[in-house]
Amino acid sequence: MPPAGRGGRRPATLRLVTRTGLTDTIAAIATAPGSAGVGIVRVSGEGAHAIADALFRGRRRPSRTPGGRFLFGHLLAADGEVLDEGLCLIFRAPRSYTGEDVVEFQSHGSPAVLGRVLGRVLELGARLARPGEFTLRAYLAGRLDLSQAEAVLGLVEAHTDAARRQASLGLSGALGARVARIGANLTRTLAAIQAMLDYPDEGVPEEDRDAPLTAAEADLSALVASARAGQVATRGARLALIGRPNAGKSSLLNALLGYERSIVTPIPGTTRDYLEAGVELAGVPVTLVDTAGIRDTRDEVEAAGVRQAVALAGAADLVLALEDGSLPREVLPTELPGGARVIRVRTKADLSAAWTDPAALDVSAVTGEGLPDLRDAISAALLGDTARGEAWLTTERQADAARRALGHVQAARTLPDDLAGWELEEALRALSDLTGRDVQEDVVDAVFRNFCVGK
Ligand SMILES: Nc1nc2c(ncn2[C@@H]2O[C@H](COP(=O)(O)OP(=O)(O)O)[C@@H](O)[C@H]2O)c(=O)[nH]1
Ligand SMILES: [Mg+2]
Known part of the structure; x- marks a missing residue:
């Protein structure tokens, strides 16, 4: 049931929760395949700490260790065989990447070790994470908006310094802030239009309506133009x-x-x-x-x-x-x-x-x-x-939303007040698509489908 009084915000989220069973515990190898000095198996969900207790033997039990700490010790197979020595990092909900209880096992980064550790985690009741599912959970927990989740993907995939810088700005919320500034100006314009319609005799200054609309249009145009730069930086x-x-x-x-x-x-x-x-x-x-x-x-x-x-x-x-x-x-x-x-x-x-x-x-x-x-x-x-240092649009999905918003703002300029108000509401809706605060399930799915397992 959508939360009452908030206009059914995040209905997609709720459907996803029921469909994917988000209370279960997920696990994946978070590091790239192949041999490396260190490899990481990440586990998130209610059972994460109990799994760590069964798999890891160190100075204390992971479930008794405060969040934000790590233990040094041994990773054990079911029969007690030592698989490897390594670290266990402990995070407690809500202070983790996903917002849930999380543990990360750091071992030597060979496919053999990581395969055994992951296998043991799955035996202990976790299921294999789907691509992007850790970040999906962060999004659903409200820790990231959709544009920030896309920035996570951008950082994972960044091959150029410009792409890295952009993704990092997106993750910091700079893009969200830029979009919020535009939204605030549209809302001010809407309020002025409403006041003109409701109190035609009060004499609301034209300026109250036009100045924020002009600012919003200029900001949106720059944002749309940045989409090309974002793609250039990436490819x-x-x-x-x-x-x-x-x-x-x-x-x-x-x-x-x-x-x-x-x-x-x-x-x-x-x-x-x-x-x-x-x-x-x-x-x-x-x-x-x-x-x-x-x-x-x-x-x-x-x-x-x-x-x-x-x-x-x-x-x-x-x-x-x-x-x-x-x-x-x-x-x-x-x-x-x-x-x-x-x-x-x-x-x-x-x-x-x-x-x-x-x-x-x-x-x-x-x-x-x-x-x-x-x-x-x-x-x-x-x-x-x-x-x-301005944040840009880095995906076609974001660019599409920004172009739609700009189209509605431009249309609003040419229309009488009552119709202009409708266009501005549509523009605000397109903006919320951009940051993904109230988007449809298929959009969310499409974003997370591009992720790798373990992110
Ligand atoms: N003095 C001078 N000669 C140049 C310069 N750039 C090109 N040239 C000469 O102009 C001629 C044509 O240059 P090229 O690069 O082959 O031109 P293209 O046909 O446009 O590729 C050559 O003899 C070059 O040495 C320059 O900056 N200064
Ligand atoms: Mg030539």
Whole structure:
């Protein structure tokens, strides 16, 4: 039965409790498969301490040991055989990751030892945890919201420093706080609209309604924009260098890489195919793509390369559009596909300038002049305000919720007050989907399905 008076908050939670039998005790190997110095078997639930008493022999009984302590001793098989020596870490509800009684056995990290320890834990009455079930319990205990649970997954899977930083911010609740700030502004707007409707003669200042709505819209737009950065941080980015033949694309690629990957010659049309090379920029793995110079050409091979260059630019997360600064400026014969963002670069800045443009960065691949600024611009374009420590959206699920919220806020702006109020309520609902405070069971399931067993 949903708790009374709170609008049926967390109905999904209650269904999950009954369906998965959340009072039972679960166990899993929490460390990665394979050999390691240390391995961990984690046990959570009402029976955790009793299982530890039966399995572990140390200076005291685990069930008599205060939470937050650990014991050194022996892990025993059913017949008393010593499986290994190790540690038993004791946590007491509610002060544990899951909010339940938890023990963690640390032993040597071999598959043989961990397999026996886990086998014994299961014999003693625990069942094998499903993927993500420890974190699911933390969520159900109210210790994490859904976006924080996703951040846990992000931390487990982080391959880049940018991804780690983001997940860590998400886990800290920074994303939740950012969303709450937006929600508070929407609620203020709703209150002002309600007051206008209820007391049309009182003269509620327009400002009370418009200022928080404007702030919420700006915050939401930034949040939606951050979703792309979040994905870039997680999976890396593609950066295409394009420009006319001889603009200095291959030279700049080599300069960004720090080694000679691409052939550089004074002959226009040297690079006819494209080539890729990986480099880390701003903590993000970036694939640099060198393309054929774009020009009108009769050469069939070169023409194919030009078409490919335009397509590569369209598919990239970011485009560096290079123009030779030492020659009179010529526009590219091809319109670049929209979508990808573009940084304009005036190359060969060490030579005397034939033109200048405040919208272009001056860079020399020969002297290295302008390279630090270019790296900063790339990082800002790929990661946006996230470099300033703001929390971003890191999953498509979160991005979808934020886009829906923004859509409703934008719709609210164009509507008369009574209809605007409805849109704002929908926006608030989309925001609560984002942090997962009142979401449907299938959404929760989908999030936790991606976890590994033991997390
Ligand atoms: N002085 C100077 N020459 C450059 C610079 N970058 C490229 N070049 C020269 O310009 C020519 C074309 O360079 P390349 O990188 O092959 O251009 P791409 O055709 O766009 O790949 C070569 O002779 C390079 O040595 C630069 O920053 N300064
Ligand atoms: Mg080239």
